[in-house]
Amino acid sequence: MGEYQHQPVLLEEVVAAFNIRPDGKYLDGTFGRGGHSQAILAGLSTQGCLFTLDRDPEAVAAGKELLGNDPRFSIVQGNYAELERHVHEWDVEDGLDGILLDLGVSSPQLDNPDRGFSFMGDGPLDMRMNPLQGVPAADWLAQAPERELARVFWEFGEERYARRIARSIVMARQQQRLETTGQLARLIENTIGRREKKKHPATRCFQAIRIYINDELAHLAQGLEAAINGLRPGGRLVVISFHSLEDRLVKRTIREAVRPGRVRKNIPQHPDLKPVLKQIGTASRPSAQELSVNPRARSAVMRVAEKLG
Numbered sequence: 001m002g003e004y005q006h007q008p009v010l011l012e013e014v015v016a017a018f019n020i021r022p023d024g025k026y027l028d029g030t031f032g033r034g035g036h037s038q039a040i041l042a043g044l045s046t047q048g049c050l051f052t053l054d055r056d057p058e059a060v061a062a063g064k065e066l067l068g069n070d071p072r073f074s075i076v077q078g079n080y081a082e083l084e085r086h087v088h089e090w091d092v093e094d095g096l097d098g099i100l101l102d103l104g105v106s107s108p109q110l111d112n113p114d115r116g117f118s119f120m121g122d123g124p125l126d127m128r129m130n131p132l133q134g135v136p137a138a139d140w141l142a143q144a145p146e147r148e149l150a151r152v153f154w155e156f157g158e159e160r161y162a163r164r165i166a167r168s169i170v171m172a173r174q175q176q177r178l179e180t181t182g183q184l185a186r187l188i189e190n191t192i193g194r195r196e197k198k199k200h201p202a203t204r205c206f207q208a209i210r211i212y213i214n215d216e217l218a219h220l221a222q223g224l225e226a227a228i229n230g231l232r233p234g235g236r237l238v239v240i241s242f243h244s245l246e247d248r249l250v251k252r253t254i255r256e257a258v259r260p261g262r263v264r265k266n267i268p269q270h271p272d273l274k275p276v277l278k279q280i281g282t283a284s285r286p287s288a289q290e291l292s293v294n295p296r297a298r299s300a301v302m303r304v305a306e307k308l309g
Helices: 011-018 035-042 057-067 080-089 107-111 137-143 146-157 162-173 181-192 203-214 216-230 244-258 288-293 295-299
Strands: 025-028 049-054 073-077 096-102 231-241 277-279 301-307
Touching: 011 035, 011 096, 011 231, 011 301, 025 035, 035 049, 035 057, 035 096, 049 057, 049 080, 057 073, 057 107, 080 096, 080 216, 096 216, 137 162, 137 203, 146 162, 146 203, 162 181, 181 203, 203 216, 216 231, 216 244, 231 244, 244 277, 244 301, 288 295
Parallel strands: 025 049, 025 096, 049 073, 096 231
Antiparallel strands: 231 301, 277 301
16 A cells, blocks of 8 residues: 555645644545645644545555554545535534545556556556446446537536547447547547647546546535535635636635625525635645645645634
């Protein structure tokens, strides 16, 4: 498990945003390889506790190996979209002091070709956060109608050549099933060519397939609502996103909780609607120093909000 290295993004900023209470109760909803969790634990006394979740069984195994002997720490394989159920199981209905959602794919997932998240190494087209659930990307690509392929590439990858790529996939699979990340990346590159410096032409489609296969945006919407409900008054929500679709959803959700009823045009403010959150600061991004050490953090955006009484 030590083969793959992971550097937590915006680590100092996350710790500062939480303003950790030594006896507090915190949740890391995306454990990954535990960088953020270890920093939170460092701020807790023996009276504090940290609950963690991850969809990936490899991350859960890594968490148990790394921190399983710490009585303040617990980890469960699960999805932060089901946060409400887990809060009930952990008996913290009085609310959490802080919830972290570090979205996207961890470095161990990207760096392991067998997971199929990246085209940098040739591996099976899988892309499932939990390899034991759902449909592998290869199976979906083998049977999805051309119109559905194009919709996913456009909606979740903002790929302007979505229709052209979808057509190429349908034509190619009539001759040979797409089984590996290398096959798909080469097909996309041959279809649209190189367009941007420092960005492979398959980047947007790989993102789109991953989001679709794992239903990430729907889970994020559910998870944000559950997180807001799961905080105690004064508790803080910290979310790190890595692409515009995630960040727009996070930004809109926080804004609607800060100014309920006022963010939708032509809808009057109801007198009984009260703010649920207050926004803390503005969006944070990695410093030049962090990016020099961890270039993968370049697209990260962190937003923070505090639960009102």
